[in-house]
Amino acid sequence: MLLASLLLAATQTTAPARPDPMTLGPSAGQALPAFEAKDSTGTSRTFESLKGPNGLVLVFFRSADW
Amino acid sequence: MELESQLEGFRKRGLGVAALSYDSIEVLKDFASRRHITFPLLSDPESKVIRAYGLLNDIDYPVGNFAHGVPFPGTFVTDGKGVIQSKYFEKAYAERRTAASILALGGTLSGGAPTEFRNEQFILRTSVSNATVAPGHRVTLVLDLEMAKSLHAYAPGDHRYRPLTLKLDPNPLVTPHDLVRPKSEPYNFKPLNETVPVYTGRFRLLQDVTVAGPTREMQEALKAEAPSIELAGELSYQVCSETVCYAPAKVPVRWTLRLIPLDRERAPEASRKR
Numbered sequence: 200m201l202l203a204s205l206l207l208a209a210t211q212t213t214a215p216a217r218p219d220p221m222t223l224g225p226s227a228g229q230a231l232p233a234f235e236a237k238d239s240t241g242t243s244r245t246f247e248s249l250k251g252p253n254g255l256v257l258v259f260f261r262s263a264d265w
Numbered sequence: 266m267e268l269e270s271q272l273e274g275f276r277k278r279g280l281g282v283a284a285l286s287y288d289s290i291e292v293l294k295d296f297a298s299r300r301h302i303t304f305p306l307l308s309d310p311e312s313k314v315i316r317a318y319g320l321l322n323d324i325d326y327p328v329g330n331f332a333h334g335v336p337f338p339g340t341f342v343t344d345g346k347g348v349i350q351s352k353y354f355e356k357a358y359a360e361r362r363t364a365a366s367i368l369a370l371g372g373t374l375s376g377g378a379p380t381e382f383r384n385e386q387f388i389l390r391t392s393v394s395n396a397t398v399a400p401g402h403r404v405t406l407v408l409d410l411e412m413a414k415s416l417h418a419y420a421p422g423d424h425r426y427r428p429l430t431l432k433l434d435p436n437p438l439v440t441p442h443d444l445v446r447p448k449s450e451p452y453n454f455k456p457l458n459e460t461v462p463v464y465t466g467r468f469r470l471l472q473d474v475t476v477a478g479p480t481r482e483m484q485e486a487l488k489a490e491a492p493s494i495e496l497a498g499e500l501s502y503q504v505c506s507e508t509v510c511y512a513p514a515k516v517p518v519r520w521t522l523r524l525i526p527l528d529r530e531r532a533p534e535a536s537r538k539r
Contacts, residue, residue, distance in 0.1 A: 219392055224318045224319050224341070224352065224354075225319075225341070227381045228349065230348055232318060236309050236314055237290055237308050238283075238306060239293040239296075239297045239308070240294070244307060246347050249283045250347070251280045253278060253280055254280050254281070254342065254343040255282070257343070258268065258282070258284035258285070259284075259285055259286070259339050260286050261286065261336070263286055
């Protein structure tokens with residue numbers, strides 16, 4: 200722990216602070232937060248309507264437009 | 266869309282697939298038809314879901330930017346009850362990639378590694394001491410493990426269990442050093458009256474790598490639009506409790522290091538000597 204923090208302090212560059220990818224969003228072991236969004240046919244969807252019997256792969260992507 | 270090509274694999278595993286962006290329904294409809302996408306594309310035009318998940322990228326795209334509202338791209342995989350089993354996030358600087366390559370996340374899902382992985386035996390989180398590296402730098406790849414209660418993993422020693430070992434795929438851009446493991450504790454397994462070195466609870470493995478100097482491969486790597494070093498490997502392990510011994514297994518691990526040329530790494534303009 201100490202070693203890594205020392206390394207961090209010693210070697211960090213001046214780039215803007217970026218979140219560590221592993222700290223983004225909810226963690227493994229937590230429940231996927233409830234959500235509701237319309238699909239491309241305009242139908243409202245939730246986890247329940249999207250999941251398969253063993254779960255859901257939910258991808259967040261940047262944009263389909265650019 | 267490569268995710269589409271992976272769809273059958275996910276379906277076989279009983280997983281539903283959906284992808285969400287801040288695009289309008291119309292944009293997604295057009296995209297789905299042009300790319301022959303059959304799984305649901307979800308529209309989050311006000312980035313409500315993106316915000317609620319804490320994924321809004323307001324670093325690259327602050328308020329006022331044409332793309333304000335986009336998320337850090339990533340993927341969650343849940344079980345049937347909605348509990349997140351693993352999540353996959355690219356380093357934020359992969360933002361410069363095109364939409365097409367971000368949609369290639371499907372490739373990450375099959376061949377790559379999560380930044381956080383969980384199974385019945387442990388939680389593994391991977392990180393790196395510095396996200397940005399330059400030729401000649403030495404950086405530390407970090408693997409944080411948290412064993413489930415009453416389970417242990419094995420340290421190297423004179424025994425027949427598979428010890429925790431990290432194997433990095435050879436990469437001409439880095440030279441790995443020895444894996445640094447924490448101090449192990451002796452564990453006495455009564456039925457066999459054997460004492461073996463193990464790890465329990467939370468602990469950390471550190472893997473230093475030295476980034477290559479100005480080799481030919483490095484010159485080539487620096488020519489890329491967004492130069493980076495992709496490091497991949499496998500963590501092999503065996504986990505047991507007092508009563509159960511799981512088979513030896515492996516989990517893929519991966520790190521992305523953003524690569525910058527040495528001469529660009531300077532103090533901020535204001536603090537430079539004149």
